Amino acid sequence: MKPVKIGICGLGTVGGGTFRVLEDNAELLAARAGAQLELIHIGARRDNPDCPVGDVRLSRDIFAVARDPEVDILVELIGGTTVAKELVEEAIRNGKHVVTANKALIAEFGNVLFAMAEQHNVAIRYEAAVAGGIPIIKALREGLAGNRIDWLAGIINGTGNFILSEMREKGRDFADVLAEAQALGYAEADPAFDVEGTDAAHKLVILAAIAFGTPLQFSDVYAEGITRLTPQDVSYAEELGYRIKHLGIAKQSAQGVELRVHPTLIPEQQLLANVNGVKNAVVVEGSAVGSTLYYGAGAGAEPTASAVVADIIDLARDLAVGQSPQLPALGVASAAIRKLPVIPMSEVVSPWYLRMEADDKPGVMSQVTSLFSAQGISIEALIQKAPSPGETRVPVIVLTNEAAQGCLDAAVKAIEALDSIVGKIMCIRVETLGS
Amino acid sequence: MKPVKIGICGLGTVGGGTFRVLEDNAELLAARAGAQLELIHIGARRDNPDCPVGDVRLSRDIFAVARDPEVDILVELIGGTTVAKELVEEAIRNGKHVVTANKALIAEFGNVLFAMAEQHNVAIRYEAAVAGGIPIIKALREGLAGNRIDWLAGIINGTGNFILSEMREKGRDFADVLAEAQALGYAEADPAFDVEGTDAAHKLVILAAIAFGTPLQFSDVYAEGITRLTPQDVSYAEELGYRIKHLGIAKQSAQGVELRVHPTLIPEQQLLANVNGVKNAVVVEGSAVGSTLYYGAGAGAEPTASAVVADIIDLARDLAVGQSPQLPALGVASAAIRKLPVIPMSEVVSPWYLRMEADDKPGVMSQVTSLFSAQGISIEALIQKAPSPGETRVPVIVLTNEAAQGCLDAAVKAIEALDSIVGKIMCIRVETLGS
Numbered sequence: 001m002k003p004v005k006i007g008i009c010g011l012g013t014v015g016g017g018t019f020r021v022l023e024d025n026a027e028l029l030a031a032r033a034g035a036q037l038e039l040i041h042i043g044a045r046r047d048n049p050d051c052p053v054g055d056v057r058l059s060r061d062i063f064a065v066a067r068d069p070e071v072d073i074l075v076e077l078i079g080g081t082t083v084a085k086e087l088v089e090e091a092i093r094n095g096k097h098v099v100t101a102n103k104a105l106i107a108e109f110g111n112v113l114f115a116m117a118e119q120h121n122v123a124i125r126y127e128a129a130v131a132g133g134i135p136i137i138k139a140l141r142e143g144l145a146g147n148r149i150d151w152l153a154g155i156i157n158g159t160g161n162f163i164l165s166e167m168r169e170k171g172r173d174f175a176d177v178l179a180e181a182q183a184l185g186y187a188e189a190d191p192a193f194d195v196e197g198t199d200a201a202h203k204l205v206i207l208a209a210i211a212f213g214t215p216l217q218f219s220d221v222y223a224e225g226i227t228r229l230t231p232q233d234v235s236y237a238e239e240l241g242y243r244i245k246h247l248g249i250a251k252q253s254a255q256g257v258e259l260r261v262h263p264t265l266i267p268e269q270q271l272l273a274n275v276n277g278v279k280n281a282v283v284v285e286g287s288a289v290g291s292t293l294y295y296g297a298g299a300g301a302e303p304t305a306s307a308v309v310a311d312i313i314d315l316a317r318d319l320a321v322g323q324s325p326q327l328p329a330l331g332v333a334s335a336a337i338r339k340l341p342v343i344p345m346s347e348v349v350s351p352w353y354l355r356m357e358a359d360d361k362p363g364v365m366s367q368v369t370s371l372f373s374a375q376g377i378s379i380e381a382l383i384q385k386a387p388s389p390g391e392t393r394v395p396v397i398v399l400t401n402e403a404a405q406g407c408l409d410a411a412v413k414a415i416e417a418l419d420s421i422v423g424k425i426m427c428i429r430v431e432t433l434g435s
Numbered sequence: 436m437k438p439v440k441i442g443i444c445g446l447g448t449v450g451g452g453t454f455r456v457l458e459d460n461a462e463l464l465a466a467r468a469g470a471q472l473e474l475i476h477i478g479a480r481r482d483n484p485d486c487p488v489g490d491v492r493l494s495r496d497i498f499a500v501a502r503d504p505e506v507d508i509l510v511e512l513i514g515g516t517t518v519a520k521e522l523v524e525e526a527i528r529n530g531k532h533v534v535t536a537n538k539a540l541i542a543e544f545g546n547v548l549f550a551m552a553e554q555h556n557v558a559i560r561y562e563a564a565v566a567g568g569i570p571i572i573k574a575l576r577e578g579l580a581g582n583r584i585d586w587l588a589g590i591i592n593g594t595g596n597f598i599l600s601e602m603r604e605k606g607r608d609f610a611d612v613l614a615e616a617q618a619l620g621y622a623e624a625d626p627a628f629d630v631e632g633t634d635a636a637h638k639l640v641i642l643a644a645i646a647f648g649t650p651l652q653f654s655d656v657y658a659e660g661i662t663r664l665t666p667q668d669v670s671y672a673e674e675l676g677y678r679i680k681h682l683g684i685a686k687q688s689a690q691g692v693e694l695r696v697h698p699t700l701i702p703e704q705q706l707l708a709n710v711n712g713v714k715n716a717v718v719v720e721g722s723a724v725g726s727t728l729y730y731g732a733g734a735g736a737e738p739t740a741s742a743v744v745a746d747i748i749d750l751a752r753d754l755a756v757g758q759s760p761q762l763p764a765l766g767v768a769s770a771a772i773r774k775l776p777v778i779p780m781s782e783v784v785s786p787w788y789l790r791m792e793a794d795d796k797p798g799v800m801s802q803v804t805s806l807f808s809a810q811g812i813s814i815e816a817l818i819q820k821a822p823s824p825g826e827t828r829v830p831v832i833v834l835t836n837e838a839a840q841g842c843l844d845a846a847v848k849a850i851e852a853l854d855s856i857v858g859k860i861m862c863i864r865v866e867t868l869g870s
Contacts, residue, residue: 021581021723031648031771032580034761127578133724135578143562143570145467146456146744213466271730274709281728288456289568289731289741293716295706296727306724309581317761326469326752336466 003036004316007065007096009087010077011044011051014101014128017301018077018308019051025309033313035320041065066090072319073312076100085109092120097325099311101128101304107202110209110216114329123325125311130203131156131280133303134296135310140210140284141331147286149211151251153264153433154282155275156203158298159187159194160226160246164263165276168234168243174227186278197223197246197261204248207282208259212252212340213332217259220342224262233355233426236397237265240381242353242430243273249431256341258348265353265430271295272433283433291434346406351380351430354398354412359420360387368396368415375411377403393422399430438471439751442500442531444522445512446479446486449536449563452736453512453743454486460744468748470755476500501525507754508747511535520544527555532760534746536563536739542637545644545651549764558760560746565638566591566715568738569731570745575645575719576766582721584646586686588699588868589717590710591638593733594622594629595661595681599698600711603669603678609662621713632658632681632696639683642717643694647687647775648767652694655777659697668790668861671832672700675816677788677865678708684866691776693783700788700865706730707868718868726869781841786815786865789833789847794855795822803831803850810846812838828857834865 006022008015022029022039030036042053043062059065066074066087074091078084081104088105091098098117100106106113106126117124127137131154140149155161159181166177178195181187193199201221209216226246237244242265251258266273271293275281280298285291297303318325328334358364365384372379381399400408412425441457443450457464457474465471477488478497494500501509501522509526513519516539523540526533533552535541541548541561552559562572566589575584590596594616601612613630616622628634636656644651661681672679677700686693701708706728710716715733720726732738753760763769793799800819807814816834835843847860 017723025581025583025722028583028648029581031767034763034768133721134727135574138573138578139570142749143573143745144741145748146460146464146741148460148463213463271706271709274706286568286741287460288452288737288744290738292569292729292731294574294727294729297725302723303725306579306581306721309723310578313580314577318758321759321761323753323758323761324756326756326758328469332466333469 001035001320003038004033004319005038005040005070005072006075006312007041007043007068007071007073008039008075008077009043009062009065010079011042011048012077013301014304014308015044015077016048016051017305018075021302021305021309029309029313033316033320035316037312037316041068041071062087063090066096067094071096073097073099073315075308075312076102081105081108088113089116092116092122095120095122097122097315097319098124099308099315100124100126101308103129103199103202103206107205107216107218110206115334117329118334121324123315123327124329125315126206127311128304128307130206131282132296132298132300133306134280134282134294134298135307136207136282136294137210139294140207144284144286144289144292145331147288149252150285150287151249152207152211152282152284153247153249153272153431154207155245155272155280156248156282156298157194157200157246158278158280159191160200161275162186162278163195164226164234164244164246167229167231168238171231171235173231174229195227196225200246200248200261204250204259204261208250208257210330211250212257213330213337214257214340215337217342220259222260222262222345226263228426229263232395233428236355237353240399241268242266243268244428245272247431256343258343260345260348263428265428266433270433285434347404349402349404351402352400352408353428353430354400355426356396356415357393357422358396360392360394361420364420365396367418367420371414372400372411375407377401377407377411436470436755438473439468439754440473440475440505440507441510441747442476442478442503442506442508443474443510443512444478444497444500445514446477446483447512448736449739449743450479450512451483451486452740453510456737456740456744464744464748468751468755470751472747472751476503476506497522498525501531502529506531508532508534508750510743510747511537516540516543523548524551527551527557530555530557532557532750532754533559534743534750535559535561536743538564538634538637538641542640542651542653545641549769552764553769556759558750558762559764560750561641562746563739563742565641566717567731567733567735568741569715569717569729569733570742571642571717571729572645574729575642576762579719579721579724579727580766582723584687585720585722586684587642587646587717587719588682588684588707588866589642590680590707590715591683591717591733592629592635592681593713593715594626595635596710597621597713598630599661599669599679599681602664602666603673606666606670608666609664630662631660635681635683635696639685639694639696643685643692645765646685647692648765648772649692649775650772652777655694657695657697657780661698663861664698667830668863671790672788675834676703677701678703679863680707682866691778693778695780695783698863700863701868705868720869782839784837784839786837787835787843788863788865789835790861791831791850792828792857793831795827795829796855799855802853802855806849807835807846810842812836812842812846
């Protein structure tokens with residue numbers, strides 16, 4: 001067995017974690033990989049005081065790692081999609097296998113990078129790009145390979161889940177919890193990436209491509225954030241036996257695929273409803289296996305490093321004996337990848353939760369229900385709350401049966417036009433997740 | 436790419452499921468494996484009316500499949516440990532790779548079979564042997580390969596979990612629910628295998644060997660069943676904020692490994708506590724990733740077939756291009772496998788739940804607590820219930836802090852000898868699972 005030689009680009013949070021896991025568990029990793037994993041070259045613009053690189057070669061020009069003839073596997077941990085993309089391309093051109101934790105890079109440029117890697121007969125692995133340390137890519141790509149995947153749904157942004165958990169457990173406002181999440185370092189100074197759903201959309205499109213054998217279609221993902229949610233919605237959902245989670249959902253049907261990220265009411269007895277704090281979890285529905293769930297830390301230096309190192313070991317097993325890793329980037333032979341139409345959101349069907357403010361007077365509910373009925377939408381539950389003291393308006397909560405968004409929007413527009421309804425109606429999708 | 440040729444031995448429940456998955460998803464599986472998966476030979480003592488074998492060769496002598504020069508992968512689905520062992524050995528001698536769902540075979544004879552397979556340069560895969568369709572073997576062996584595994588704990592017998600779930604939800608007796616489970620086909624006519632913990636012990640020892648890089652040590656597993664549990668225990672546990680689950684637990688420490696299957700109180704907010712019915716779930720604590728959980732169907736024809744087919748696809752990717760699969764049977768190079776001492780149960784430490792019947796008179800509790808104290812055991816909670824009308828005895832529930840079983844046993848023996856304590860004391864371990 002020859003040693004397998006690793007180059008790491010980026011020595012920040014995840015790079016530092018990966019460095020430490022490779023150092024701390026060196027003997028164990030060699031036993032599992034069947035070969036020594038030798039970190040021989042680090043590319044980093046600045047030192048990381050937690051990572052004493054010793055006599056490992058250190059380059060300030062990260063491209064030197066991609067061109068190092070000794071390096072077998074280049075580990076891209078610099079993030080972003082400009083320099084990172086050039087770096088990965090340079091590594092591929094130089095015959096390096098690539099391991100990356102970069103969800104944006106894979107989601108937005110995976111198609112071209114995977115094609116280029118195949119041409120050069122090298123592998124790209126990206127377990128750490130989705131749900132941190134949870135081996136969900138491996139589960140979907142290999143563990144469930146015997147199944148047609150019908151749908152998957154996941155809590156794949158820990159910051160958003162932390163905020164929703166705090167809102168529910170303590171009745172706090174969105175803005176208040178967000179400020180705390182920023183103070184705790186969970187959320188970026190600009191939190192839009194987390195709370196508007198972009199980060200979840202990146203991860204969702206990667207999971208969907210593996211699940212359905214499609215190209216990565218990031219620009220087709222519908223992403224709706226959690227910024228509009230109020231403590232009232234969280235609390236009413238709970239009264240009705242639901243929890244609100246920010247889910248990434250991908251479904252396959254005869255019409256095509258649904259790719260969507262949005263707040264969602266799910267039944268409280270679902271395991272997914274009980275995933276709290278910054279944790280991630282993904283439910284996958286397979287044709288043979290039924291429902292499986294994967295849960296764990298979705299971010300953080302060491303959990304992400306766990307996934308990065310797992311990818312390195314997988315590659316190293318083959319490289320140590322001079323074999324070529326055979327697993328295709330999406331788990332499907334590239335010739336078999338088929339673009340499927342993404343179903344427009346107006347045609348996507350689900351039950352709905354709606355909350356509106358109505359004048360507390362006779363006849364209003366009858367007007368509202370007839371406008372739903374006009375769109376062919378049936379009502380599962382309608383709760384008119386008592387008015388607060390001195391108020392003449394009451395909150396009205398409606399749970400509908402399944403309705404396409406197009407029909408729902410039309411009904412909502414008509415209801416909002418009623419004199420007795422004040423302001424906008426809050427609309428949140430419901431998913432039963434097979435329960 | 437050359438087609439990969441499959442032989443299946445056994446066409447019962449799991450064999451039939453595997454046959455159907457291979458047929459139904461043929462095109463998808465070929466895309467994922469990068470080669471056609473051709474079922475060319477079936478060994479079965481009798482036909483399965485749900486499996487029209489068409490022009491696939493059918494042998495009543497299953498050993499004919501192991502000797503078929505065309506077969507690349509032999510799939511052993513006959514169960515048991517006598518003929519199955521001979522069959523797998525014959526397949527290995529004939530250079531076949533082996534996929535099996537047989538937990539007893541791997542748990543009891545894995546060490547010799549893995550060594551023999553390595554000699555003959557073939558692979559043995561057994562994802563379906565633990566937790567049915569949940570890809571837990573793959574997660575532990577590959578997905579978490581970057582971690583030192585500290586412990587794992589799982590609900591790995593669906594029948595037992597169904598019984599405990601029903602006892603909790605409906606206050607039913609063990610015997611009553613067991614009879615229903617037998618009627619539903621969840622439990623065998625002789626249910627000892629499920630409810631006494633043997634089945635869970637088989638699975639636990641497989642998970643532990645992968646997690647810790649040890650040989651399979653089935654005879655060293657402590658197995659305690661759920662037959663003694665009463666609805667009262669289930670209900671008192673709930674009052675205290677716990678659920679009772681039948682867990683397989685493996686822990687690694689400086690002293691060695693713990694391998695144990697027993698009823699366990701776990702905190703109700705743990706995800707594992709909310710796994711109900713026949714489902715399985717396993718929590719794994721890794722040094723880098725922290726806690727991850729894997730959930731799904733632990734049995735059944737199609738879920739088990741899902742795992743079998745995943746193993747076939749993994750092997751097929753390499754075989755299709757004439758490469759040798761490099762993953763060792765336990766995920767660790769055989770030269771690196773180390774036998775670790777199994778810690779005797781008397782030294783295994785945990786908090787405890789105890790229930791006893793005491794005379795309802797002054798001084799009894801003081802006697803009881805002083806006997807715990809004499810063994811160095813401190814008490815976390817002590818609840819004396821009110822006597823039932825007309826009763827002079829009361830149930831007393833005790834939660835202790837951490838105590839080795841040896842000390843606990845000594846205290847229990849002394850307490851049972853008190854005149855004021857009636858009958859035996861019920862003792863159940865508590866695990867916080869890191870919460």
